[in-house]
Amino acid sequence: MLFIEYPKCTTCQKAKKWLDENGFEYESRHIKEENPTYEELKKWYAESGLPLKKFFNTSGMLYKSMQLKEKLPEMSEEEQLKLLATDGMLVKRPVIISDKAILTGFREKEWAEKLK
Numbered sequence: 145m146l147f148i149e150y151p152k153c154t155t156c157q158k159a160k161k162w163l164d165e166n167g168f169e170y171e172s173r174h175i176k177e178e179n180p181t182y183e184e185l186k187k188w189y190a191e192s193g194l195p196l197k198k199f200f201n202t203s204g205m206l207y208k209s210m211q212l213k214e215k216l217p218e219m220s221e222e223e224q225l226k227l228l229a230t231d232g233m234l235v236k237r238p239v240i241i242s243d244k245a246i247l248t249g250f251r252e253k254e255w256a257e258k259l260k
Contacts, residue, residue: 145168145169145170145171145240145241145242145243145259146170146171146173146239146240146241146242147159147160147163147170147171147172147173147238147239147240148173148175148180148235148237148238148239148240148241149172149173149174149175149237149238150174150175150176150232150233150237150238151174153237153238155237155238155249155250156237156238156250158250159238159240159250159255160172160238162250162252162255166256166260168259170240175232175233175235175237175239176232176233177232178232179229179230179231179232179235180228180229180232180235180239181229182225182226182228182229185199185225185228185229185235186225188239188241188246189221189225191246192245192246192247192248194246194248196221196224196225197216198236198248198249199228199235199236199239199248200212200216200224200228200234200235200236201233201234201235201236201237202236204233204234205233206231206233206234207234212227212234235248236248236249237249238250240255240259242259244258244259245258245259247259
């Protein structure tokens with residue numbers, strides 16, 4: 145299982161604590177130092193069944209400063225994926241990549257249902 149996080153993010157810290165408390169083994173990856181690539185994002189998006197918007201950190205400063213709320217509806221999926229690959233701070237975190245599910249953000253109930 146791959147756990148993609150921004151270590152300073154309190155939601156990521158809560159998610160990591162939950163994974164540890166529930167005995168999950170995972171590889172941790174710093175989203176800012178090793179941003180997900182276009183190929184990774186495209187694959188995860190396809191496999192997740194999630195709307196592409198769920199991969200965007202809509203509450204982040206970068207998202208807001210780039211005025212993406214207005215711009216995303218005008219962009220193709222390809223353009224959105226390429227944009228996500230430019231900066232890890234645009235990506236909703238944490239991201240879990242496992243053989244059971246691909247999840248963005250931390251909602252304990254959802255993680256418990258999909259990962260156990």
